[in-house]
Each structure stands twice: as C-alpha cells, then as structure tokens.
Amino acid sequence: MYRPLQSKKPKNKLRTAFFCFAFFVLVFFTAFPVSFHFFSSAANDGAMPVWKMGSAGKSFFSKCGLFLNSQKALVAKNGELSEKIKKLELRLTGYDFVVQENLELKKTLFHRKENTVFGAVVARPNVSAYDTFLLDIGENFGIKKGDKILANENMILGFVEEAYPVSAKARLFSTAGEVTDAILGPDNIPVQLKGSGGGSFILELPREMDVEEGDSAILPGVPEYIIATVISKEEVSTESFQKIYLRGPVSVFDVKYVQIIKNTSF
Amino acid sequence: MNTEDSAKREYYERMAADLAVLFSSLFFPWWISVALIFLGALFLRNFYEAFFFGLLLDALYGTESVNFYGFRLLFASMGLFSIFVSAIIKKKVRFFA
Numbered sequence: 001m002y003r004p005l006q007s008k009k010p011k012n013k014l015r016t017a018f019f020c021f022a023f024f025v026l027v028f029f030t031a032f033p034v035s036f037h038f039f040s041s042a043a044n045d046g047a048m049p050v051w052k053m054g055s056a057g058k059s060f061f062s063k064c065g066l067f068l069n070s071q072k073a074l075v076a077k078n079g080e081l082s083e084k085i086k087k088l089e090l091r092l093t094g095y096d097f098v099v100q101e102n103l104e105l106k107k108t109l110f111h112r113k114e115n116t117v118f119g120a121v122v123a124r125p126n127v128s129a130y131d132t133f134l135l136d137i138g139e140n141f142g143i144k145k146g147d148k149i150l151a152n153e154n155m156i157l158g159f160v161e162e163a164y165p166v167s168a169k170a171r172l173f174s175t176a177g178e179v180t181d182a183i184l185g186p187d188n189i190p191v192q193l194k195g196s197g198g199g200s201f202i203l204e205l206p207r208e209m210d211v212e213e214g215d216s217a218i219l220p221g222v223p224e225y226i227i228a229t230v231i232s233k234e235e236v237s238t239e240s241f242q243k244i245y246l247r248g249p250v251s252v253f254d255v256k257y258v259q260i261i262k263n264t265s266f
Numbered sequence: 267m268n269t270e271d272s273a274k275r276e277y278y279e280r281m282a283a284d285l286a287v288l289f290s291s292l293f294f295p296w297w298i299s300v301a302l303i304f305l306g307a308l309f310l311r312n313f314y315e316a317f318f319f320g321l322l323l324d325a326l327y328g329t330e331s332v333n334f335y336g337f338r339l340l341f342a343s344m345g346l347f348s349i350f351v352s353a354i355i356k357k358k359v360r361f362f363a
Contacts, residue, residue, distance in 0.1 A: 015312065022317050022346050026339055033330060036338065043325040047292060054293055128327040129296035129341060161329040169329055 041164040048136060048167050051122035099153055103223060115262040116150075117141050125172070125252050131197050133158065133170040135258065142262055143168045148225075150259040155249035156225035157258065170258075173227055174199045174248055182227050185215035193217055193228060199252035201228050203244040207235060211244055280310055287319050291326070299323060303345055307352035308362070320345030 029036040119141075123134035137143055147160040149170045158172035173180045178195035189209055193201040205211060211230060219225045228246035235242045283306045291299040303320065307313040320341035334340045356362040 018314050018317075019346075019350075022342075025321070026342060026346075029339055030337065033338070036325070037330075040325040040328070043322060047326060050292055123292075123327065126295045127293065129299075129323050130327045130329065132327055132329055134327070161331060169327075171329055171331065 131175040148261040182217040199248040201246040307348040316345035
C-alpha cells in the first residue's frame with residue numbers, strides 16, 4: 001500500500017481566502033468604476049485633514065530650521081536675493097499692467113465671465129504616483145470636472161479630472177502620454193505636445209520649421225494660456241524631423257497654490 | 267525568547283511597518299511607499315496589508331483616464347504580486363528561513 005513519507009502540508013486557508021478576496025476586489029472595481037470613484041472620494045476626503053496637518057507641520061519645521069542658519073549666511077542670501085529682485089523688477093516693468101489690460105480687453109471683447117477660486121495643492125507629482133495634483137477644495141466650492149488649473153494668470157497646468165465633496169484631483173498636461181493641441185512660437189505652428197511627466201513635454205517637427213529656444217506653446221482659445229516653453233532642440237543631420245523639448249511655465253514639484261477657473265467647457 | 271514575547275515583537279513590528287507605509291503614502295514620493303511595501307512583504311509574515319496600501323495609493327492619486335492600458339488598479343496589483351513573490355522568495359532563500 002502506498003504511504004506518503006511526509007505528511008501532506010495543510011493548506012493555508014487564510015491565505016487562499018485573502019487571494020480570493022483580493023481578486024474579487026480587483027475585478028469588482030475594474031468592472032464597476034463608479035464604485036471605485038466612491039472609494040476614492042472617501043479616501044481623499046478622509047486623508048485631507050491629515051494632509052492639511054502635514055502642510056502646517058512642514059511650514060512650522062521649515063520656520064524652525066531658520067534658527068539654525070548662521071546670521072552671516074542669511075545676510076549674504078538676503079543681499080543676493082535683493083539683487084535678483086531688482087533685476088527682475090527692471091525686466092518686468094509694465095508687465096503686470098500689460099497683462100491686466102490684456103485680460104480686461106479680452107473680457108470686454110468676448111463678454112466672457114470667468115469665475116476663479118484659489119486652491120492649495122496638498123499632493124503633487126513625485127508624491128502623487130500618477131503625476132496628478134490633489135487640491136484641498138472640491139464640490140463644496142463648486143469645482144467640477146473639466147475646470148482649468150492655472151499656476152498664474154496665464155499659465156495653464158491642467159484640468160480637474162475628478163471632484164469630490166471636499167477635495168479634487170487634477171490631471172496635468174505634462175502627464176506621461178497625455179497629448180495636447182497647442183500653438184507654438186511666433187509663427188503659430190499647430191502642434192501636438194506629448195507629456196513626458198514631471199512638467200516636461202516632447203515634440204517632433206519637420207526640420208524646416210523654425211523654432212527657437214524660449215518660444216512658448218499656447219493653448220488655443222480665448223483667453224490664451226501658456227502651456228510650455230521650448231528649452232532645447234535636437235537635430236540629427238540624417239533625420240528629417242527635429243526633436244523639441246519643452247518645460248512647463250512653473251515647476252510642478254513646487255506649486256503650492258493654483259487658480260481654478262470654474263464654469264468653462266473644455 | 268518565549269512564544270508570547272516573539273508574538274508581541276511581531277505585533278509591534280507590524281504596527282510600525284503599517285504606520286511607516288501609511289505615512290509615506292501620504293507624504294513621501296510614491297517609490298518610497300512601493301519600496302516599503304515590498305520590504306514589508308519580504309520581512310513580515312503574511313503582509314496582506316500590501317494589497318490594501320496599493321489600493322489606497324490607487325484611490326488617492328489615480329484617476330479614471332490616467333491608467334495602465336485601461337487598468338486603473340496598478341499599485342493594488344503590485345501589492346498582491348509582492349505578497350505572492352515574497353512567499354516564493356522566502357521559501358527558496360535560506361536567509362529568510
């Protein structure tokens with residue numbers, strides 16, 4: 001009669017039950033995305049107080065860190081920054097006036113009323129695994145899917161993808177694989193910017209097209225918003241296309257507040 | 267060390283690991299959370315939390331349109347995979363015996 005030399009190892013029932021449960025959860029959330037939206041909403045709204053507390057703690061500790069800096073270093077840094085501010089002020093003389101005038105003229109011309117609110121960014125790319133922004137305002141401030149996210153008066157970063165009761169998630173134009181129609185440079189070349197993550201874009205154009213470093217890519221429409229600026233280009237003599245690298249107007253890793261334009265169709 | 271002590275120690279280790287992963291998923295770059303999840307799965311017995319932390323990362327940061335070939339629960343799957351792979355590694359590598 002056959003007798004096993006080793007007794008049969010008992011099956012780990014808990015392990016089997018867990019894998020069955022996990023598989024069911026994955027299938028359920030994939031089959032019913034609405035249920036995952038509710039789960040996501042609960043997770044985001046639940047985590048919001050923790051994020052806010054974290055931001056407060058961060059600013060407190062950064063202020064505490066100032067005490068550790070030496071006076072000499074602070075004086076030197078102060079001088080350096082004052083110099084920089086003077087230079088920038090000289091360059092920006094009249095810029096605010098021109099921007100204000102431009103916006104007012106456009107509003108008068110197109111009778112367009114845009115309702116804007118400011119929101120704090122509680123999680124940004126690097127922390128956010130999917131290159132998204134998490135905002136501390138949501139449906140409670142009338143935020144809806146498709147609202148535009150601006151870093152400044154005329155610098156667009158992306159748009160609201162999901163709005164929850166007290167928070168919202170924004171997708172960036174620079175998210176890897178995201179394709180955005182834009183107009184490039186003074187010649188108004190229509191292009192498709194391809195996001196490559198972390199606030200950068202990539203673009204391929206025929207070599208004959210004249211593109212310079214510093215040219216801006218603009219989101220077509222009224223008013224126009226800057227999406228990115230050309231930082232470098234790569235040309236290979238044997239290829240008929242040139243590769244153009246662009247960067248967003250602000251670093252997505254450092255953005256603390258954004259302006260959200262409500263009631264606009266996208 | 268008796269059995270009660272080792273059970274207590276394992277309990278505290280698990281609590282510390284859970285808190286570390288939770289804190290990192292809210293405040294640290296995502297790859298640190300992923301590394302911690304994988305380390306937890308390797309060094310703790312039955313670290314089923316890996317799946318739930320993955321699910322949390324997907325819920326917090328993922329959106330409907332930003333996904334991996336239409337599949338939205340990438341990190342939850344990675345958590346499940348890490349539990350599965352770590353069990354095999356623990357069986358095969360003498361270091362974990």
